[in-house]
Amino acid sequence: ADGFTMENVSGIGWNDGLSGDGSSEIEVGARKEHVERYARQLVLGSFGLESQKRLMNGVVLIVGAGGLGCPAALYLAAAGVGHIVLVDTEDTVDRSNLQRQIAYSTRDVDHSKKAHALAERIRAMNPNVEVTAFTSGLHPWNAESLLDGIHxxxxCSDNVLTRYVLGDACAIRHIPLVSGAAIGTDGQLSVFCDSEDTPCYRCVFPVAPPAKCVSSCDTGGVLGPVPGTIGVLQAMEAIKLLSSFSGAKSLSRRMLLFDAAESTFRNIKLRPRNPQCIACGNPSDPSSKIHQVEKYNYGRFVYGVNADGLVCKPEDDGLLSASDRMAFSISVQELYEMVQSHKQLILVDVRSQEQFQMCSLKNSVNFPLSVLPNQLNEVHQLVQKNQNDDSHLIVLCRRGRDSQRALRVLHENGLMHAKQLEGGLSSWRSHIDPSFPDY
Ligand SMILES: [Zn+2]
Incomplete structure (x- = not known):
């Protein structure tokens, strides 16, 4: 309609393969753009035009816009996937994300929501890709509707609850799921639900990890290239599933284990689908079958709590009782006043040695929670050395959970006057010293 077509230029015109016979509605500029942009995969014998067309009609859901989601989304966008749906929470970009979440820049810190910032990056890189970004998070109440129309x-999430909700929803809806995980220097990758015999996430992980692991306040360390590698491999698996290019073999019924420290990749065979699985099978007790994720009690399954928040699988998480917490906690304001009035303080920081060396309060000493039970003699010596009528023994950690666990250890070993810093260093930063690093 704008009057300029290749026909006007050469009098012959040209066909592009991607949009059919050349009489297509797609304007010639867009056709030229597609051919040039995807040339390197179009000329690849095993991939080619037909695979590219399938990719361009593909709709992908990416849950989590973090260390896995960033590289996965960028590679899928670059390859020309038709529509990418991103789901993350209301979280904005944190400075400590930048080490691995490579779609974000320093100016995104503290003000861009991750899902929105990632969508922007995708649009800038490949405007042919349709992007939809949700900041609702993925929950039992919206998981199945988010999967509508998804191929x-x-x-790419970082928590157990989301993994089960998405895994179950994909099992119920028969949607292939590319599942990635990375922690420390280890990565994991598998494909679930892509055929009749392929297990679902719950077939492989029928039992949630203990509540202690789920609710730890200790931040897990990770080297950026580890989620980077797994995220890129997730994009590769998704490209295989969408385009089924010649020779593509999905990672279903296998799990790939990446050991970055050793530079090894291993493939382990997974058992076939469990016919008794409550998500993808027909359990002998039909009432246990999950028909809709919305109706299933994930709180009880993952945390051992029912809908009212009551613990039904009593499991000691090591935290203080409510009354002990009232009696044996001090606020960051109280600590600040003690410092100001030169009270004699013994500050015991129970975070890991790595975190302590990274940043710590002045004059604090480090007894990591994991080794504290073996270092009680040293703690006793420290207390005796500094003892006077007015000395205070205060235990602190990152967010005020491990300090409660440590306090129980100290109380059980005779250090009854010890108290814990409520809310930990995170609260200290929020209320007292904003210059303390947020990590
Ligand atoms: Zn299953």
């Missing part, structure tokens, strides 16, 4: 889902 492949990617689990």
């Amino acid at each position: 492949v889902a990617l689990d």
